Amino acid sequence: MIVPPQTIAVLHPGKMGAALARLLVAPGHRLLCCVEGRSDATRQRAQDIGLIPVPMRQLADEADIAVSIVDPAAAHHVAVDLVAAGFRGLLMETNAIRPRVLHSIADLIHTAGGQVVDASIMGPPPAQNLSQPTRLYLSGPAIGIDAITTVFAAAPELLITTLGEDIGQASALKLAHSTVHKAGRALALLGHALAEQHDLSAALATEMSRWPHPASDPEQFPSVAGRSWRWGDELREAAEELHDAGLPSELAIHAAAIFDLLVDFKNASPSQNKIFDVLNNRPTTAP
Numbered sequence: 001m002i003v004p005p006q007t008i009a010v011l012h013p014g015k016m017g018a019a020l021a022r023l024l025v026a027p028g029h030r031l032l033c034c035v036e037g038r039s040d041a042t043r044q045r046a047q048d049i050g051l052i053p054v055p056m057r058q059l060a061d062e063a064d065i066a067v068s069i070v071d072p073a074a075a076h077h078v079a080v081d082l083v084a085a086g087f088r089g090l091l092m093e094t095n096a097i098r099p100r101v102l103h104s105i106a107d108l109i110h111t112a113g114g115q116v117v118d119a120s121i122m123g124p125p126p127a128q129n130l131s132q133p134t135r136l137y138l139s140g141p142a143i144g145i146d147a148i149t150t151v152f153a154a155a156p157e158l159l160i161t162t163l164g165e166d167i168g169q170a171s172a173l174k175l176a177h178s179t180v181h182k183a184g185r186a187l188a189l190l191g192h193a194l195a196e197q198h199d200l201s202a203a204l205a206t207e208m209s210r211w212p213h214p215a216s217d218p219e220q221f222p223s224v225a226g227r228s229w230r231w232g233d234e235l236r237e238a239a240e241e242l243h244d245a246g247l248p249s250e251l252a253i254h255a256a257a258i259f260d261l262l263v264d265f266k267n268a269s270p271s272q273n274k275i276f277d278v279l280n281n282r283p284t285t286a287p
């Protein structure tokens with residue numbers, strides 16, 4: 001497919017932004033950045049890839065597409081700067097932010113006459129030597145999604161999935177993923193710290209490798225709910241052990257509280273909807 005070259009700005013070329021920019025070099029896109037106020041590392045990455053450094057006003061004026069990929073606390077401020085500089089193109093908002101924040105950014109961009117595609121990215125920065133592609137999830141109006149999928153079309157390192165037409169969906173997926181993945185990493189750290197006090201970290205790793213990730217198989221949830229009545233107590237035991245071992249115990253206590261919510265399903269096999277109703281504190285619905 002022949003893709004007409006676009007002018008694309010990357011705000012900012014951190015490790016992920018630079019890796020995304022690298023995918024856009026070969027198709028011949030004109031790549032801009034604005035490194036005013038940025039660190040030497042960001043400036044160096046921009047130079048290595050061949051991004052053209054320009055003042056923010058010029059970037060806002062010339063970019064057809066701007067990719068925002070910073071840390072979550074900076075996302076709103078990047079959009080404000082873009083709009084203040086006169087940007088009226090398509091913003092790919094790729095930050096790990098709440099849908100509510102995404103909507104407030106979209107309001108800013110739309111009011112200024114631009115468009116927004118909500119995006120979230122999972123996996124390490126895309127590169128050819130990875131065992132699987134980095135995943136880019138998109139949601140928003142079809143015209144914007146077409147533009148983004150077109151510019152990245154020549155990059156097999158990136159697997160693009162369109163979620164739907166609502167901006168906010170891609171952001172929600174990212175935070176749901178963070179809940180499982182990052183909180184899961186915190187639990188893994190804790191479990192291994194406890195196991196290691198008994199020289200058992202390797203044994204724990206071997207045992208855990210036998211289990212598929214619980215979030216990858218929601219069909220297990222009814223069985224989980226049926227056993228939740230005793231898992232709260234089990235986790236409180238673990239919390240006390242963590243505490244006595246000098247480790248943080250709050251995560252285990254809070255996880256126990258999740259299972260406590262499901263005690264009424266003792267030995268039952270409720271539907272996922274019923275389980276989610278309880279977790280959402282909604283009246284349970286049939287089935």
Ligand SMILES: NC(=O)c1ccc[n+]([C@@H]2O[C@H](COP(=O)([O-])OP(=O)(O)OC[C@H]3O[C@@H](n4cnc5c(N)ncnc54)[C@H](OP(=O)(O)O)[C@@H]3O)[C@@H](O)[C@H]2O)c1
Pocket residue numbers: 011012013014015016017037038039040041042069070071072073074077078094095096121122123124125
């Ligand atoms: N790296 C990954 O594996 C990965 C995976 C999935 C998703 N992500 C997403 O990518 C985002 C960026 O990750 P990264 O690894 O690229 O981080 P990074 O290497 O630290 O890059 C962050 C970039 O944002 C800039 N920045 C930081 N604070 C800013 C501010 N207040 N205003 C403007 N620019 C600011 C940084 O500039 P300075 O250098 O000047 O600070 C840098 O260019 C993450 O928040 C995450 O949502 C990353």
